[in-house]
Amino acid sequence: MLSDAQKQHYEREGYVVLEDFKSAAEMAAVRERAREIVAAFDPDAGRSIFTTRDQALATDRYFLDSAEQVRCFFEEEAFAADGSLRQPKELSINKIAHALHDRDPVFDRFSRGPELAQVATDLGLQQPLVWQSMYIFKQPGIGGEVGWHQDATFLHTDPISVTTFWFALEDASLDNGCLWVEPGGHRSPLRELFIRENDTVRKERIDTTPWPGADRALALPVKAGSLVCFNGLLPHYSAPNRSDKSRHAYSLHVTDARTRYADSNWLQRKGELPLRGFI
Numbered sequence: 001m002l003s004d005a006q007k008q009h010y011e012r013e014g015y016v017v018l019e020d021f022k023s024a025a026e027m028a029a030v031r032e033r034a035r036e037i038v039a040a041f042d043p044d045a046g047r048s049i050f051t052t053r054d055q056a057l058a059t060d061r062y063f064l065d066s067a068e069q070v071r072c073f074f075e076e077e078a079f080a081a082d083g084s085l086r087q088p089k090e091l092s093i094n095k096i097a098h099a100l101h102d103r104d105p106v107f108d109r110f111s112r113g114p115e116l117a118q119v120a121t122d123l124g125l126q127q128p129l130v131w132q133s134m135y136i137f138k139q140p141g142i143g144g145e146v147g148w149h150q151d152a153t154f155l156h157t158d159p160i161s162v163t164t165f166w167f168a169l170e171d172a173s174l175d176n177g178c179l180w181v182e183p184g185g186h187r188s189p190l191r192e193l194f195i196r197e198n199d200t201v202r203k204e205r206i207d208t209t210p211w212p213g214a215d216r217a218l219a220l221p222v223k224a225g226s227l228v229c230f231n232g233l234l235p236h237y238s239a240p241n242r243s244d245k246s247r248h249a250y251s252l253h254v255t256d257a258r259t260r261y262a263d264s265n266w267l268q269r270k271g272e273l274p275l276r277g278f279i
């Protein structure tokens with residue numbers, strides 16, 4: 001699936017962009033399914049606002065219990081001071097997460113297959129396990145920023161193996177909040193660890209290496225249908241979406257079963273939902 005040049009690029013830079021990976025029909029199917037899930041969602045059932053800046057909010061049960069469920073999370077700026085939604089519900093959801101790929105047949109189909117299995121093999125994942133899925137809306141006007149981070153912070157294994165599969169379901173541009181990466185930054189240490197203790201989570205700084213400056217950041221504008229794969233240690237962020245266009249994306253986080261999955265990770269499978277790879 002990956003050419004030698006693409007494999008070398010991934011090794012050297014920590015990421016690779018595979019254009020035209022998904023067809024228009026495949027993308028339309030998951031976009032429609034996401035629309036249906038949001039339409040069926042009762043906002044009062046989940047006033048949990050996702051933010052990576054305020055981890056206190058992340059401690060609520062709604063978030064923790066989403067590990068094996070399909071749940072909707074609001075944008076941080078979705079609510080007015082009086083608690084009412086500032087925009088219609090369908091324009092207020094930050095993401096649907098975290099077990100779409102195992103709970104929903106449409107997302108299951110999108111998330112698996114021989115092509116993805118081959119990409120995983122080519123990236124060095126010999127026994128891939130797909131832990132989580134996120135449908136990210138990056139809503140027009142209020143789509144929040146996601147600051148510099150490494151995905152291995154959230155899904156820790158020993159040795160580190162988490163690999164991100166990020167599918168652009170719409171064109172991602174500088175205007176609507178595309179990904180930014182630090183090329184080669186996957187060779188830097190893991191800076192933070194997101195730790196769960198019973199029903200609380202916290203982020204701990206474990207290395208003082210600073211986040212990259214703006215001079216080290218490379219924007220990755222990509223067309224709809226592109227798959228961006230990156231190493232769990234690669235620092236990346238996305239800017240807020242202040243444009244009038246949404247930026248839908250879908251991501252999978254994958255580890256290698258040959259590594260030890262940390263007991264302290266927030267996301268644990270209790271056995272009800274078997275962990276699977278790409279087949």
Ligand code: FE2
Binds near residue numbers: 149150151236
């Ligand atoms: Fe990330």
